[in-house]
Amino acid sequence: MQAPDFQLKRDAFGRLVLTAADGSVCEGVVPVRAFPISAPGEGIALVGPDGHEAAWIERLDQLPQALRQLVEEELARREFVPEIRRIHEVSSFATPSTWKIDTDRGETTLILWGEEDIRRLGKSGLLIEDSNGIHFLVRDINRLDRASRRLLDRFL
Amino acid sequence: MISANNHGVDQLSALPDAWRAEIEAGLGADESLQVWLETDLDTGLRYSRGLVALTNRRLLALQAEEPKRREWTFQPELSLLHHDHAGVGTLELRDAASCLATWRYTIGQNPAAQRLFDEFERQLESRLSGRPVERPPEERCPKCNTLLEPGQEECPVCAREIHAPPSTRTLLRLGRFARPYRWPLFWGFILTLISTAAAMVPPYLTMPLMDDVLIPYQSGKPIDAGLVVLLLGGLLGAAVLAWGLGWVKTYILSLVAEHIGSDLRTATFEHLMRLSLEYYGGKRTGDLMARIGSESDRICQFLSVHVLEFATDMLMIAMTAVILFSVDPWLALVTLLPLPFIAWMIQLVRHRLRIGFEKADRIWSEISNVLADTIPGIRVVKAFAQENRETQRFRAANAINLTVNDRVNRIWSLFSPTVTLLTEVGLLVVWAFGIWQVSRDQITVGVLTAFLAYITRFYTRLDSMSRIVSTTQRAATGAKRLFDILDHVSSVPDPARPVRLGEVKGRIEIRDVGFRYGNRSVLRGVDLTVEPGEMIGLVGHSGSGKTTLVNLICRFYDVTEGAIRLDGADIRSLAVADYRRNIGLVLQEPFLFFGTVADNIAYGKPDASRQQIIDAARAAHAHEFILRLPQGYDSLVGERGQGLSGGERQRISIARALLIDPHMLILDEATSSVDTETETEIQKALDNLVRGRTTIAIAHRLSTLRRANRLVVLDRGRIVETGNHDELMAREGAYYRLYEAQARNIDVDLDETAEPGWKMEHKAKDE
Numbered sequence: 035m036q037a038p039d040f041q042l043k044r045d046a047f048g049r050l051v052l053t054a055a056d057g058s059v060c061e062g063v064v065p066v067r068a069f070p071i072s073a074p075g076e077g078i079a080l081v082g083p084d085g086h087e088a089a090w091i092e093r094l095d096q097l098p099q100a101l102r103q104l105v106e107e108e109l110a111r112r113e114f115v116p117e118i119r120r121i122h123e124v125s126s127f128a129t130p131s132t133w134k135i136d137t138d139r140g141e142t143t144l145i146l147w148g149e150e151d152i153r154r155l156g157k158s159g160l161l162i163e164d165s166n167g168i169h170f171l172v173r174d175i176n177r178l179d180r181a182s183r184r185l186l187d188r189f190l
Numbered sequence: 191m192i193s194a195n196n197h198g199v200d201q202l203s204a205l206p207d208a209w210r211a212e213i214e215a216g217l218g219a220d221e222s223l224q225v226w227l228e229t230d231l232d233t234g235l236r237y238s239r240g241l242v243a244l245t246n247r248r249l250l251a252l253q254a255e256e257p258k259r260r261e262w263t264f265q266p267e268l269s270l271l272h273h274d275h276a277g278v279g280t281l282e283l284r285d286a287a288s289c290l291a292t293w294r295y296t297i298g299q300n301p302a303a304q305r306l307f308d309e310f311e312r313q314l315e316s317r318l319s320g321r322p323v324e325r326p327p328e329e330r331c332p333k334c335n336t337l338l339e340p341g342q343e344e345c346p347v348c349a350r351e352i353h354a355p356p357s358t359r360t361l362l363r364l365g366r367f368a369r370p371y372r373w374p375l376f377w378g379f380i381l382t383l384i385s386t387a388a389a390m391v392p393p394y395l396t397m398p399l400m401d402d403v404l405i406p407y408q409s410g411k412p413i414d415a416g417l418v419v420l421l422l423g424g425l426l427g428a429a430v431l432a433w434g435l436g437w438v439k440t441y442i443l444s445l446v447a448e449h450i451g452s453d454l455r456t457a458t459f460e461h462l463m464r465l466s467l468e469y470y471g472g473k474r475t476g477d478l479m480a481r482i483g484s485e486s487d488r489i490c491q492f493l494s495v496h497v498l499e500f501a502t503d504m505l506m507i508a509m510t511a512v513i514l515f516s517v518d519p520w521l522a523l524v525t526l527l528p529l530p531f532i533a534w535m536i537q538l539v540r541h542r543l544r545i546g547f548e549k550a551d552r553i554w555s556e557i558s559n560v561l562a563d564t565i566p567g568i569r570v571v572k573a574f575a576q577e578n579r580e581t582q583r584f585r586a587a588n589a590i591n592l593t594v595n596d597r598v599n600r601i602w603s604l605f606s607p608t609v610t611l612l613t614e615v616g617l618l619v620v621w622a623f624g625i626w627q628v629s630r631d632q633i634t635v636g637v638l639t640a641f642l643a644y645i646t647r648f649y650t651r652l653d654s655m656s657r658i659v660s661t662t663q664r665a666a667t668g669a670k671r672l673f674d675i676l677d678h679v680s681s682v683p684d685p686a687r688p689v690r691l692g693e694v695k696g697r698i699e700i701r702d703v704g705f706r707y708g709n710r711s712v713l714r715g716v717d718l719t720v721e722p723g724e725m726i727g728l729v730g731h732s733g734s735g736k737t738t739l740v741n742l743i744c745r746f747y748d749v750t751e752g753a754i755r756l757d758g759a760d761i762r763s764l765a766v767a768d769y770r771r772n773i774g775l776v777l778q779e780p781f782l783f784f785g786t787v788a789d790n791i792a793y794g795k796p797d798a799s800r801q802q803i804i805d806a807a808r809a810a811h812a813h814e815f816i817l818r819l820p821q822g823y824d825s826l827v828g829e830r831g832q833g834l835s836g837g838e839r840q841r842i843s844i845a846r847a848l849l850i851d852p853h854m855l856i857l858d859e860a861t862s863s864v865d866t867e868t869e870t871e872i873q874k875a876l877d878n879l880v881r882g883r884t885t886i887a888i889a890h891r892l893s894t895l896r897r898a899n900r901l902v903v904l905d906r907g908r909i910v911e912t913g914n915h916d917e918l919m920a921r922e923g924a925y926y927r928l929y930e931a932q933a934r935n936i937d938v939d940l941d942e943t944a945e946p947g948w949k950m951e952h953k954a955k956d957e
């Protein structure tokens with residue numbers, strides 16, 4: 035485990051403050067995953083408020099514990115991709131269609147504008163964009179229960 | 191203007207029941223609720239309801255978990271911050287030293303959050319200073335915070351939020367397209383009725399042929415030649431009649447079906463043309479092509495062949511049933527025995543077939559998508575030698591097509607023979623039951639023969655009728671996919687009562703405009719007024735939102751927040767086509783349609799005279815190179831004007847913009863993709879174009895904008911500087927550095943040249 039050449043801490047406003055190797059300070063950096071879907075644990079940029087990359091993290095699991103926790107916390111605050119656990123009902127099989135769903139973040143509804151807003155991820159994953167631009171994840175269709183799968187299948 | 195108090199009462203009654211009692215009880219004397227925001231996420235981003243309410247004294251927050259209720263009384267140094275990222279908005283309350291609270295919500299609540307944010311500053315300011323609230327004299331939609339026109343009651347944004355899905359009984363909805371043809375349809379139906387009835391005659395005549403001619407002959411009576419001739423004549427007559435009528439009715443109905451199909455196709459295309467760029471942004475070309483092309487054809491097929499057959503079959507079955515029952519009810523009952531079974535089976539497979547067909551259609555679209563992707567991109571495919579990979583992609587889509595169709599075929603291949611089997615068994619039962627009845631003298635041999643003649647037809651029809659299940663489902667899915675397009679409401683809709691555009695002066699006001707593509711916020715708080723005849727130069731690095739701003743001005747998209755006005759009228763209240771007629775647009779990548787050069791120049795004004803076309807071409811400095819083309823103005827330019835160079839195409843598109851003589855002119859990097867020499871040519875053309883019009887020009891090379899009255903510098907969706915060239919140079923800000931760098935011929939990224947200070951001008955920031 036190699037130590038990164040920058041330091042990170044959280045200030046009273048809850049922002050991340052980065053101190054680079056050369057001593058320059060950047061307030062309010064945010065972690066951004068380079069491949070949020072295909073490789074979430076690799077390649078994370080710390081981007082400053084000016085939109086410039088201030089630091090680069092090769093692998094999350096190679097960071098020292100404290101640093102890693104800070105980054106993960108901040109990622110958790112920024113990332114919102116509810117994972118669909120169950121589809122209770124859909125208002126219609128024609129779009130736009132309103133779905134009542136259960137996610138890992140609680141129950142909600144989503145409005146699907148069109149079938150093309152469902153994007154396939156690999157063999158059995160799906161990423162569904164709702165009318166507000168929020169992305170919902172289905173990690174593995176085959177792990178959904180039968181009823182949900184039946185409903186979902188009509189849109190694929 | 192809404193008075194603060196009235197406002198409060200409205201706000202309280204509009205509050206969801208769950209919160210009202212709690213808030214109402216907590217209000218002090220002469221404290222009133224100003225605005226509220228219902229949050230739908232907690233700080234850990236789980237779905238959970240909460241409320242942030244603003245009174246004229248404090249900010250209140252309610253939530254489901256502990257602490258259930260928090261409040262912050264107004265005091266100096268209190269400030270709100272509001273930003274959003276990836277569909278989640280965040281509202282942060284701070285004092286000078288730290289963050290006091292954060293609230294999260296999904297982006298749908300954003301207008302309410304914006305309203306809370308705006309009102310917070312006003313109320314805080316008023317409370318601390320003791321002055322009454324200064325509210326700008328404008329009305330905003332209570333739901334979405336859009337600026338409303340004076341006197342405009344219906345908010346143009348909310349009015350269009352139609353989330354209702356289309357009805358699924360789509361085939362019936364084809365009725366709308368059938369209405370114009372109701373008379374031909376009526377006659378077609380009458381003819382069907384008569385020809386079917388005529389076809390019922392021959393089996394009926396077998397009864398007297400058997401019972402009055404053949405059976406008596408077997409028992410020794412001579413054949414009555416007259417009767418035989420009469421009966422055979424009847425048979426022939428009925429057949430000829432059925433043939434003639436069948437011919438006419440098939441012709442009429444096919445004609446009508448063809449018309450309906452073509453109307454449907456045109457209507458869909460017409461509707462498609464009206465949809466906004468947002469729609470096209472989310473659709474794939476191949477999919478749309480497949481829908482309009484093959485689906486409408488499928489529906490047409492269905493209407494012309496299958497519906498007709500089906501109607502005939504139904505009539506035939508009904509008539510046969512009537513005749514059979516009138517001849518012998520018991521035998522008739524036995525004959526109809528397989529019917530319920532078949533109905534049950536149809537019910538069983540119908541659903542599966544429909545799902546299968548839906549999938550098959552989608553895959554068909556996918557196949558078209560691969561085509562629509564590769565063919566225009568063929569140069570890239572070849573340049574990178576990826577022919578095999580594209581073939582592979584095509585093969586994969588095709589393979590899915592095979593599997594999906596295989597599923598359908600498997601269901602279908604079982605269904606059809608089963609129906610045949612049922613009818614065979616039915617025939618057997620009728621024979622058996624018939625012989626039994628004959629043996630007991632309940633019916634004559636003639637009756638049995640007639641029955642058999644009827645039901646052989648009847649059963650074959652039944653078989654073909656069951657086939658309609660598949661075609662109906664197929665057409666229904668096709669219709670659904672077409673209606674998907676037809677039901678889509680344009681996101682830049684024409685207003686119900688458009689404001690008439692009088693004489694256009696060309697004053698463009700951009701008021702506090704925010705815009706997002708989906709959940710991605712691209713423009714924020716843009717304020718700009720362009721006076722009539724003024725030329726504005728829009729500069730900023732690539733991705734700063736210049737094109738987006740221009741798209742909003744053209745109303746290719748509607749603003750997410752704020753408003754754009756032309757001569758004081760919100761452009762959303764104008765008829766779209768009326769408005770766009772006043773805009774001349776020249777893009778970086780000019781698109782030439784397949785047709786002659788002259789057609790392309792006259793695209794915006796098809797009735798232009800040849801003289802006008804030539805004048806426009808001259809002004810655009812295109813005349814001379816056009817004359818050098820083999821057929822001058824009559825030369826054909828290919829699908830994308832491939833026969834012409836970039837600069838030549840650009841000048842044609844400038845001529846196109848010149849010809850419509852617009853009041854407003856928009857140039858989006860019109861000269862960026864050409865060499866300097868051509869640019870000088872184009873620049874000369876543009877100088878002609880700009881004269882006397884309100885112009886917004888975007889240019890990469892700053893020297894191109896020397897004629898601009900004002901320069902506006904955009905950075906990350908915000909205006910960071912405005913002024914003319916000299917002012918901006920004197921200010922030594924972002925523009926100065928950009929210009930200097932360009933003068934030294936270094937391509938510079940605006941970010942690097944920027945001071946940190948000017949970015950923080952607005953508090954509402956987006957990450």
Ligand SMILES: Nc1ncnc2c1ncn2[C@@H]1O[C@H](COP(=O)(O)OP(=O)(O)O)[C@@H](O)[C@H]1O
Binds near residue numbers: 710712735
């Ligand atoms: N159709 C679109 N959907 C989503 N994002 C878009 C779309 N068009 C542009 N953007 C994004 O909006 C930002 C501004 O783009 P644009 O206005 O084209 O910039 P400019 O013209 O200044 O180079 C860019 O970050 C771009 O990625």
Ligand SMILES: [Mg+2]
Binds near residue numbers: 736737738858859
């Ligand atoms: Mg651009």
